[in-house]
Amino acid sequence: MTLQRTAPPRPSWRDRVRDPGWGLIFVLPMLVLFVIFRFVPSLGALGMSFTDYRLSGDFSFVGAENYRRLIEDDLFFDSLRVTLLYALMYVPLTLVVSLGTATMLHHVVRGRGLFRGLLFLPYVTSFVMAGIIWIWIYDSNGLANGLLERVGLGPVPFLTGNQAMVLGSLAIVSVWKSFGYSMLILLAGLKNIPEDVIEAATLDGAGAWAKFRRITLPLLRPVIFFVLVIETIVAFQVFDTIYVMTGGGPARASYGLVYMLYDQGFKFFDFGYAATIGVMLFLVVLVISLVQRYVLDRENT
């Protein structure tokens, strides 16, 4: 690294005067991108929700008509219920699987790196890829039913059964694809627990389960909470697997919130209405984040 020594040192006051300009110059490219593709669309979503914007680009202001329509739309409440049900399956399952695997990785003596890698593997694929594989696994001639057949159980209609069955099947695919992230976050949390605390409990004769429940879990609480919030937000944004695996079906059993947004926008080209659903999605995520803030603030005081 050779820096040019030709120019004489400039007085520092000139630098300070020049700094404002340079700061703006360096931030400018990202600023332009943010203004056009983040700030404008965010306000645009709100603005569009008060119009009947159509594909042609024609629109007129309709006041709160979209919101009135939304709260009278059974489809919307069904999609909200579908998403909530899905989240209620996906979030606890992710937490159990990632906490379980993180704890095992933390304690295993040999092959930790190998196991960590193998468990993390699905995280680098896409939900589309995951969906394509799992369609086959769930197929009546697929892996899951093939294994069930061995133990004498009939074919299970994973993706064509009732709502709980379909949403549970979709939740498992998402857990498979993405629990590796939460696992690594929790593993880092486990590593931060001071060893002498655990040692002290061991000397006091505490068993493995008691140590986990009374020491590890309480000390890990902030990390667990972080994982819960992140994964809940992710659950409310579920789309890719639904699109690839069920198309919202059967009979709208997996017609989630984002799927409804896509459907209204790009099947019916009802952009004003779809934007309104987007505003609702934002509100849901906002509430989750506010709850997070509230709980964290209460814990810190």
Place this chain on the structure above:
Amino acid sequence: MTTLTAPPAPAATSPAGTGRRRRRRSGANLWLTVLLILASVFTVVPFVAVIVLAVTPEGAQTIPQRLPDEVTLDNLSAVLSASSFLRWTLNSFIYSIVSVVVILLTAAMAGYAFARKRFPGSNALMWSFLATLMVPAQATLIPMFVLVSRMEGVNTFWGLIVPTLANSQAVFLMRQFIKGLPDDLFDAAKIDGAGEWTVFWRLVLPLTKPVLATLGIFVFLWHWNDFLWPLVVAQTDDMRTLTVGLSTLNAETIARARIMASAAISVIPCLVIFGVLQRYLVNSIATTGLKG
């Protein structure tokens, strides 16, 4: 290899209590290993299944009933010789690599400005960047699409790429890292009379190499695996990315072996990244919390 147990400790030199504890521990460890093997089977078997299905001749008996009698590369070569598959792959590479290059450069510049420069409104600006994290991409999908289509960006590369470049996680990560660099380096460069661009190119970029590499991997994975935005903005076959293309294959009545062969090929770049950079990727999630 992983099931090898530790050589037993010489009993004579260790007190009975320790010996018992060690034996209990190695018993627990065996259970841990067994459970971890089961969990790994859960994560790895679907990948193995894709590969087996991809090399099964069309219509032949295969898993889960039995392993195929013979393997064939016909499915793979059929996929590779279908012109649209290669086109989708190329599009995915363009989408991912252009995004990586531009995001790394613009985020490093913005991060440097936020970390080392004072300018009017710099704090408010940083916070407004971060605030956009609260708005899910799906919530702004419709206005984004309207905006891009009004700018005639539908079915163009710029329409696909440029709207995804405003990345607050990237800016924030760069800012944190550059803030942590020692002040002396920047003072020394100033005293040497280095201009602003020289400082950025010769000092900031080389010093942030590790974090740029981490960010680069994540941005690549995000874009390679991205689905909803390419789905709405790339509507013609020749503009589709791999994820969108795969989803259309899946909707058509194409032989399963062919679909699986496409899926197997599409995941290769990610597996290569994973194979080469696994340790790195895994550590950086723990330290930065970057989320795909």
